[in-house]
Amino acid sequence: MQTWLILLPLLIPFAGVPLTLITRKHLHLQTLLAVMLMFTSLGVSLALMVSVLTEGSIVLQMGAWQAPVGITLAADPLGVFMLVMSHIVLAAGFLYAAGSTEKVTSYPTFYPLFFALTTGLSGAFLTGDLFNLFVFAEIIVISGAALTASADDKYGVEAAYKYFYISTLAAVFFLLGVGSMYISYGTLNFADLANRIATTPPTPLTGAALAFLTATFLIKSAAVPFHFWQPDFHAAAPTAVSAMLSSLVVKVGVYAFFRMTTLLFPQVDMLNTLLVVIGVAGVLYGGFGAAGTHNAKRMLAYSTLAQIGFMLVGIGWGTQLSLAAALVFTFNHALIKSAMLMLAGAMASRAAVKSAAFDVLVGVGKYHPFAGALFLLGGMALAGIPPLNGFISKLMIFQSGVQSANYVPLAIIGVASIVTVTYVIRSFIKIWFEPILEVKPKQGDSLIAPALLIALSLALGIWAEPLVALAQFVARWVGDPTAYILLVLK
Amino acid sequence: MNFLTSIVIGVLFAAGIFQILRRNVIRAAIGLILLSNSINLFLFTAGAYNGEIAAYTDMVGQYSDPLPQALVLTAIVISAGGFAFVLSLLYVVSTRYKTSDSDDVQGLKN
Numbered sequence: 001m002q003t004w005l006i007l008l009p010l011l012i013p014f015a016g017v018p019l020t021l022i023t024r025k026h027l028h029l030q031t032l033l034a035v036m037l038m039f040t041s042l043g044v045s046l047a048l049m050v051s052v053l054t055e056g057s058i059v060l061q062m063g064a065w066q067a068p069v070g071i072t073l074a075a076d077p078l079g080v081f082m083l084v085m086s087h088i089v090l091a092a093g094f095l096y097a098a099g100s101t102e103k104v105t106s107y108p109t110f111y112p113l114f115f116a117l118t119t120g121l122s123g124a125f126l127t128g129d130l131f132n133l134f135v136f137a138e139i140i141v142i143s144g145a146a147l148t149a150s151a152d153d154k155y156g157v158e159a160a161y162k163y164f165y166i167s168t169l170a171a172v173f174f175l176l177g178v179g180s181m182y183i184s185y186g187t188l189n190f191a192d193l194a195n196r197i198a199t200t201p202p203t204p205l206t207g208a209a210l211a212f213l214t215a216t217f218l219i220k221s222a223a224v225p226f227h228f229w230q231p232d233f234h235a236a237a238p239t240a241v242s243a244m245l246s247s248l249v250v251k252v253g254v255y256a257f258f259r260m261t262t263l264l265f266p267q268v269d270m271l272n273t274l275l276v277v278i279g280v281a282g283v284l285y286g287g288f289g290a291a292g293t294h295n296a297k298r299m300l301a302y303s304t305l306a307q308i309g310f311m312l313v314g315i316g317w318g319t320q321l322s323l324a325a326a327l328v329f330t331f332n333h334a335l336i337k338s339a340m341l342m343l344a345g346a347m348a349s350r351a352a353v354k355s356a357a358f359d360v361l362v363g364v365g366k367y368h369p370f371a372g373a374l375f376l377l378g379g380m381a382l383a384g385i386p387p388l389n390g391f392i393s394k395l396m397i398f399q400s401g402v403q404s405a406n407y408v409p410l411a412i413i414g415v416a417s418i419v420t421v422t423y424v425i426r427s428f429i430k431i432w433f434e435p436i437l438e439v440k441p442k443q444g445d446s447l448i449a450p451a452l453l454i455a456l457s458l459a460l461g462i463w464a465e466p467l468v469a470l471a472q473f474v475a476r477w478v479g480d481p482t483a484y485i486l487l488v489l490k
Numbered sequence: 491m492n493f494l495t496s497i498v499i500g501v502l503f504a505a506g507i508f509q510i511l512r513r514n515v516i517r518a519a520i521g522l523i524l525l526s527n528s529i530n531l532f533l534f535t536a537g538a539y540n541g542e543i544a545a546y547t548d549m550v551g552q553y554s555d556p557l558p559q560a561l562v563l564t565a566i567v568i569s570a571g572g573f574a575f576v577l578s579l580l581y582v583v584s585t586r587y588k589t590s591d592s593d594d595v596q597g598l599k600n
Contacts, residue, residue, distance in 0.1 A: 131564070135564060138572070141572075142571065142575060146575065149579060149582070157579060157583055158587075158596075158597055158598055159598060160579060161576075161580070161583055164572070164575065164576060164579065168522055168569075168576070169510070171526075171568075172525050175533060175565060176529060178533070179532050179536045179558075182533075182536045182537070182557070182558065182561075188557075236598065
């Protein structure tokens with residue numbers, strides 16, 4: 001078992017930051033280097049997943065200090081699942097940025113910041129320590145906000161300001177949660193914490209820590225009462241970045257809820273109930289919000305609220321099938337949403353005025369039937385129509401709801417998911433079927449990256465067994481927290 | 491001493507929350523500093539069971555827990571970087587919108 005393999009998905013993007021800074025004077029070289037490094041990192045993370053699945057989880061104690069004292073990096077099936085998901089989408093994002101006509105991608109600090117975002121995401125999924133999770137979450141926040149502030153959109157700064165403010169507040173509550181945990185249990189290692197929470201009686205600050213962490217991760221995942229910054233932020237970001245923000249960065253919160261409900265607080269049923277309620281509210285609010293927008297990117301950002309709702313409901317139900325369903329949903333949503341945002345951005349780059357508003361985009365798609373076909377496929381996936389992967393994820397969620405007999409939330413999210421069809425069809429008609437206003441076809445962003453993502457979505461819709469089997473394996477793993485505790489603490 | 495520390499943290503936290511809710515963007519930024527510093531103090535007290543005693547002394551069993559101090563150091567660095575970023579954003583926002591009232595900064599609403 002090669003324990004050093006766990007370091008590479010973290011170190012390669014991290015090395016990318018200085019390397020792309022050194023080559024900042026030569027844009028082509030910088031772009032080539034960035035894409036190559038990202039694909040190397042993707043290859044390494046796939047190798048790490050294969051190694052974890054065949055030979056068992058990998059744990060690395062930094063500086064050889066043993067578990068509760070030192071900092072732990074743990075590649076368990078859940079972490080690796082999220083890592084591979086993020087790396088697939090990030091590689092597509094780098095590819096899109098390389099073929100993008102946006103001015104922001106030619107700024108010298110674009111790729112360094114993008115690599116910082118990548119490092120933060122890899123680290124958040126691989127770390128086994130609560131405070132480390134905070135540090136990586138802050139790296140994600142700062143690099144994401146800086147990328148959005150430099151966007152071509154003139155409101156980018158305003159969106160970044162809003163996001164950064166909310167995230168800093170979230171960080172304050174995260175630190176309060178970390179401090180409360182440390183006072184209560186004297187450790188911040190996930191495994192050690194889980195062990196002590198399960199074996200010792202709760203202290204006065206345990207409930208406070210639970211509440212602070214829940215609030216933090218609800219803000220991070222943009223779940224509904226905490227969502228108000230998300231549509232602005234995701235709509236104003238540069239296309240390549242907004243695809244990452246809407247598909248991956250919100251997943252850090254979802255990942256943290258996986259850890260919280262299965263590892264740290266498996267006995268707190270209130271948390272699960274809260275997640276179901278918030279998830280159902282998110283599905284309703286996001287669906288109707290998306291139907292009411294006048295901007296393609298904004299519509300997709302609202303739709304993320306709804307999709308996060310589905311995942312939270314799956315986590316909240318907490319059965320093995322619903323956890324597997326939430327994992328499949330997380331993976332498929334990352335592919336679909338990033339592809340859709342890239343397509344919306346690619347169409348915006350071809351419009352007369354660079355904007356993703358529907359009034360501007362009307363008829364732009366007439367010259368781009370290929371992009372139209374991709375958008376239709378992506379929209380079908382988003383709405384959950386077979387044979388695309390979105391169907392598999394919704395089917396699994398509904399199946400797990402029937403199995404665990406949660407009929408009321410099931411009925412609500414079932415009805416709300418029909419709204420998806422209406423807004424997807426509406427945007428498709430607006431962009432591809434309405435008469436042309438602008439007659440001049442224009443060069444725009446490359447369509448390779450969204451085409452690859454949609455192809456992967458289609459493949460995972462037709463041949464879904466590997467992903468479903470993998471998700472079921474991961475769900476079995478997270479269903480047994482003692483395995484994780486034994487793995488890290490030996 | 492413990493009582494005094496907790497009062498100071500509470501007052502700082504309350505002042506921070508109050509300032510952060512103001513409409514003036516600069517006051518809100520100051521609120522952010524107060525808030526993050528009150529949290530840093532809170533983290534610091536998480537390990538300093540022995541009050542003023544340092545992390546490493548010769549007296550066995552008399553030292554404070556060093557881990558929260560390391561956490562606070564990291565948190566200070568992060569909040570310093572974040573605050574520099576907030577100030578630069580504030581500069582751009584105030585020159586672009588010609589206002590310091592956060593209610594007037596709403597270009598994204600349309």
